[in-house]
Amino acid sequence: MPGTPRDVLAYLDENRERFVSELVEFCRFSSISAVPKYAADVRRCAEWTARHLNAIGVQATVEETAGHPSVVGEWLKVPGAPTVLVYGHHDVQPVDPLDQWKTGPFEPTVRDGRLWARGASDDKGQILAHIKSVEAWLKAAGRLPLNVKFYIEGEEEFGSRNAPAFVQEHRERLACDIVVVSDGFQFAKGAPAITCGMRGVALYEVVLHGPSQDLHSGVFGGSVSNPAQALAKLLSALVDGDGRVQVPGFYDDVAPLEAWEREEYARLPFDEKVYLAGLGVSAPFGEKGYSTLERRWVRPTCDVNGIWGGYQGEGTKTIVPAAAGAKISFRLVPNQIPERIGPALRNFLGDRLPPGIGMEFKEWNAKGAIVYGRDHPAIRAGARAVEAGFGVRPVFIREGGSVPIVNWFKSVLGADSLLLGWGVPDAQVHSPNENLWLDEFHKSTRACAHLWAELARV
Amino acid sequence: MPGTPRDVLAYLDENRERFVSELVEFCRFSSISAVPKYAADVRRCAEWTARHLNAIGVQATVEETAGHPSVVGEWLKVPGAPTVLVYGHHDVQPVDPLDQWKTGPFEPTVRDGRLWARGASDDKGQILAHIKSVEAWLKAAGRLPLNVKFYIEGEEEFGSRNAPAFVQEHRERLACDIVVVSDGFQFAKGAPAITCGMRGVALYEVVLHGPSQDLHSGVFGGSVSNPAQALAKLLSALVDGDGRVQVPGFYDDVAPLEAWEREEYARLPFDEKVYLAGLGVSAPFGEKGYSTLERRWVRPTCDVNGIWGGYQGEGTKTIVPAAAGAKISFRLVPNQIPERIGPALRNFLGDRLPPGIGMEFKEWNAKGAIVYGRDHPAIRAGARAVEAGFGVRPVFIREGGSVPIVNWFKSVLGADSLLLGWGVPDAQVHSPNENLWLDEFHKSTRACAHLWAELARV
Numbered sequence: 078m079p080g081t082p083r084d085v086l087a088y089l090d091e092n093r094e095r096f097v098s099e100l101v102e103f104c105r106f107s108s109i110s111a112v113p114k115y116a117a118d119v120r121r122c123a124e125w126t127a128r129h130l131n132a133i134g135v136q137a138t139v140e141e142t143a144g145h146p147s148v149v150g151e152w153l154k155v156p157g158a159p160t161v162l163v164y165g166h167h168d169v170q171p172v173d174p175l176d177q178w179k180t181g182p183f184e185p186t187v188r189d190g191r192l193w194a195r196g197a198s199d200d201k202g203q204i205l206a207h208i209k210s211v212e213a214w215l216k217a218a219g220r221l222p223l224n225v226k227f228y229i230e231g232e233e234e235f236g237s238r239n240a241p242a243f244v245q246e247h248r249e250r251l252a253c254d255i256v257v258v259s260d261g262f263q264f265a266k267g268a269p270a271i272t273c274g275m276r277g278v279a280l281y282e283v284v285l286h287g288p289s290q291d292l293h294s295g296v297f298g299g300s301v302s303n304p305a306q307a308l309a310k311l312l313s314a315l316v317d318g319d320g321r322v323q324v325p326g327f328y329d330d331v332a333p334l335e336a337w338e339r340e341e342y343a344r345l346p347f348d349e350k351v352y353l354a355g356l357g358v359s360a361p362f363g364e365k366g367y368s369t370l371e372r373r374w375v376r377p378t379c380d381v382n383g384i385w386g387g388y389q390g391e392g393t394k395t396i397v398p399a400a401a402g403a404k405i406s407f408r409l410v411p412n413q414i415p416e417r418i419g420p421a422l423r424n425f426l427g428d429r430l431p432p433g434i435g436m437e438f439k440e441w442n443a444k445g446a447i448v449y450g451r452d453h454p455a456i457r458a459g460a461r462a463v464e465a466g467f468g469v470r471p472v473f474i475r476e477g478g479s480v481p482i483v484n485w486f487k488s489v490l491g492a493d494s495l496l497l498g499w500g501v502p503d504a505q506v507h508s509p510n511e512n513l514w515l516d517e518f519h520k521s522t523r524a525c526a527h528l529w530a531e532l533a534r535v
Numbered sequence: 536m537p538g539t540p541r542d543v544l545a546y547l548d549e550n551r552e553r554f555v556s557e558l559v560e561f562c563r564f565s566s567i568s569a570v571p572k573y574a575a576d577v578r579r580c581a582e583w584t585a586r587h588l589n590a591i592g593v594q595a596t597v598e599e600t601a602g603h604p605s606v607v608g609e610w611l612k613v614p615g616a617p618t619v620l621v622y623g624h625h626d627v628q629p630v631d632p633l634d635q636w637k638t639g640p641f642e643p644t645v646r647d648g649r650l651w652a653r654g655a656s657d658d659k660g661q662i663l664a665h666i667k668s669v670e671a672w673l674k675a676a677g678r679l680p681l682n683v684k685f686y687i688e689g690e691e692e693f694g695s696r697n698a699p700a701f702v703q704e705h706r707e708r709l710a711c712d713i714v715v716v717s718d719g720f721q722f723a724k725g726a727p728a729i730t731c732g733m734r735g736v737a738l739y740e741v742v743l744h745g746p747s748q749d750l751h752s753g754v755f756g757g758s759v760s761n762p763a764q765a766l767a768k769l770l771s772a773l774v775d776g777d778g779r780v781q782v783p784g785f786y787d788d789v790a791p792l793e794a795w796e797r798e799e800y801a802r803l804p805f806d807e808k809v810y811l812a813g814l815g816v817s818a819p820f821g822e823k824g825y826s827t828l829e830r831r832w833v834r835p836t837c838d839v840n841g842i843w844g845g846y847q848g849e850g851t852k853t854i855v856p857a858a859a860g861a862k863i864s865f866r867l868v869p870n871q872i873p874e875r876i877g878p879a880l881r882n883f884l885g886d887r888l889p890p891g892i893g894m895e896f897k898e899w900n901a902k903g904a905i906v907y908g909r910d911h912p913a914i915r916a917g918a919r920a921v922e923a924g925f926g927v928r929p930v931f932i933r934e935g936g937s938v939p940i941v942n943w944f945k946s947v948l949g950a951d952s953l954l955l956g957w958g959v960p961d962a963q964v965h966s967p968n969e970n971l972w973l974d975e976f977h978k979s980t981r982a983c984a985h986l987w988a989e990l991a992r993v
Contacts (some may be wrong), residue, residue, distance in 0.1 A: 288815050
């Protein structure tokens with residue numbers, strides 16, 4: 078099987094300036110999905126994307142959802158070869174606070190080697206790198222080495238609300254052997270990354286009920302259990318002083334961390350002081366025996382996302398609150414079974430109720446972690462493509478959060494996802510002055526071009 | 536020293552019907568202090584009260600405050616005899632929900648032996664009992680056996696906001712040997728009570744700060760301390776499973792419970808099942824080794840009055856909250872020194888902060904408990920008067936909440952307070968269908984008449 082033709086790479090080099098000008102054009106659309114008044118801009122952006130795909134030879138259409146439209150396209154002319162689905166999004170984050178932008182968010186400007194615009198990195202620059210690499214193959218080689226599909230949604234920055242239904246409805250058109258998700262980050266500039274796994278999540282809510290209404294804490298205090306204090310007892314029992322979750326059985330199924338991962342993470346250019354300073358935190362805390370990156374990526378954890386009860390206003394109100402509640406979430410790692418967490422948590426909390434306190438328990442939702450070994454064919458292909466495009470071997474990382482679309486692709490299409498990311502950590506995505514390093518953009522188009530050749534081999 | 540003249544008691548008996556009709560008149564004023572549109576009604580009620588006092592021979596005036604007016608009056612014609620200040624209030628609680636009243640809250644109605652009206656028990660009926668007893672002495676005996684002053688404020692149901700300043704400003708006119716506060720309850724109908732003490736209170740707020748803003752709990756969770764969980768740890772440490780406050784030194788100064796008190800409380804007609812059912816609580820909880828009444832009245836305690844932090848809305852939000860906070864209050868008993876609680880609490884909490892969590896600590900206010908021995912001359916005089924008026928010996932109880940006015944009278948006027956209460960627990964004060972048993976009203980006027988003779992002896 079041949080590699081990437083020289084003509085394809087030459088085409089990429091020769092058309093750099095045009096690619097940048099097309100990215101500028103792409104970034105002019107104020108396709109803010111979360112703000113209703115931009116709905117027409119989101120639609121125009123979808124139409125531009127579909128037109129652009131058609132112009133390079135990919136059959137593409139704008140497809141409606143219950144919200145903003147998606148773009149779906151395909152080039153399927155290599156029977157027997159694998160089919161790759163490229164996922165990304167054409168919508169962008171809101172732009173407030175507007176006065177902090179050095180140049181307008183929708184007036185893309187090249188300055189100091191970067192393109193400054195909302196969406197430059199997240200996700201227009203990343204998706205356009207894939208499109209341009211397909212163009213290079215089709216124009217310079219007359220063909221791609223495999224079949225390519227695109228699914229470019231318009232609501233990723235608004236929670237991908239309609240994506241699950243869309244994937245389900247269009248499952249035949251989106252059917253593929255592997256999904257390529259390019260909506261992430263390099264680990265650091267010059268350290269492109271392949272994300273091999275992401276934690277799952279399980280979400281619960283507990284409300285403790287005591288007296289039927291708030292009581293005067295002078296008249297009644299000391300004679301009945303206080304729901305806020307009962308809640309504190311329950312929540313404080315969840316995690317011990319060593320950062321270990323205390324719910325029985327919680328660690329039973331946890332896949333142990335592999336030696337190569339520990340070594341890989343330890344080698345990453347991660348500066349804990351810079352990390353903590355960025356969060357405004359003076360010291361780390363987490364499970365004993367693990368590094369900060371391990372705690373974030375490969376170890377399960379429990380966080381209280383919110384608590385409430387009684388009087389929260391200015392000054393004082395001397396009551397025993399009638400009720401108090403909390404949102405509790407767990408991040409899950411490979412082999413943990415989400416369905417086992419809820420009942421275990423419920424029992425754990427229920428066993429600790431003081432006299433006179435009743436418990437209401439809600440399960441919101443739960444989904445398991447996903448992990449791919451470094452030897453997964455798509456991961457290996459991706460690694461070779463990244464190395465060829467960027468000139469350095471990628472680092473293998475994980476993601477602490479979940480990427481729900483990956484779960485949907487797995488469950489509906491039966492396809493694994495290769496998670497790439499061309500942005501750099503200081504790209505200011507979701508913030509004022511979002512930007513994209515143009516040299517990284519060009520490297521990423523090369524990496525994408527190599528990716529088709531590499532994935533064709535697997 | 537003579538007792539209460541027969542003529543005085545006869546006068547009370549002969550004028551029962553008129554007293555009720557005057558109470559009806561008093562209760563017609565919609566003197567709701569908390570609702571601004573009733574300001575004129577509160578004022579008219581104050582004017583009626585002052586006029587009424589003057590009519591019976593007590594020199595009274597309406598005195599302005601920064602809010603609703605007070606009434607102050609005096610009859611001071613027994614040089615060398617003690618001076619008693621009667622404290623009460625002419626304002627009333629709001630009346631919502633209005634549709635639950637069987638008859639209008641300001642259309643006083645006699646039905647089934649009770650007068651139904653807002654303010655009938657709290658506090659117009661109680662204050663009028665004192666006024667009528669003074670009238671009986673002055674009309675039937677031509678004199679009182681001691682000097683009497685009245686301070687009838689107009690904002691008790693709105694937090695007595697201007698009372699501290701008022702007492703301070705009028706301290707010479709209000710100067711007295713003893714205060715009689717009639718704004719409470721019998722322990723049960725037919726079990727009139729004298730309140731010998733009330734707990735103090737100390738109020739604090741703690742806010743724990745972690746990251747400089749809410750963090751994504753997937754990306755960052757497990758690597759930094761969670762302020763909501765840190766708060767839970769702190770709060771759960773405050774009180775142990777036996778209901779004992781764990782702040783070092785907290786019990787050092789606590790006055791032990793006297794044997795007679797334990798016996799007295801054990802004899803009270805207190806039905807714990809009824810008590811708990813009224814609160815909607817299935818089981819009691821409190822300090823081990825003490826009864827529910829003891830826990831409420833004579834033992835110190837700690838309650839969390841409110842907690843907050845992170846996401847409290849519907850559904851889920853996967854964050855590590857930037858901060859979490861709580862309102863913490865202690866009820867204090869005799870000999871505990873409020874000024875010692877704050878620093879001890881601050882240290883206790885500060886010692887338990889996990890890595891990366893900062894603490895903000897506020898002291899709101901604190902005041903000590905007050906207690907009078909059963910052998911306090913005013914308590915003994917009050918007990919004899921109650922027995923003479925009601926035909927039963929009063930029970931000696933305490934109050935779990937604080938009565939701030941009592942602290943102010945002590946600190947500004949240097950006077951102890953005799954806490955009486957003629958209402959019954961089912962008088963529906965602060966609720967629809969407030970009422971006053973007329974037989975109890977008449978007994979209370981007799982007890983008041985006896986009180987002047989008894990207090991004159993001390």
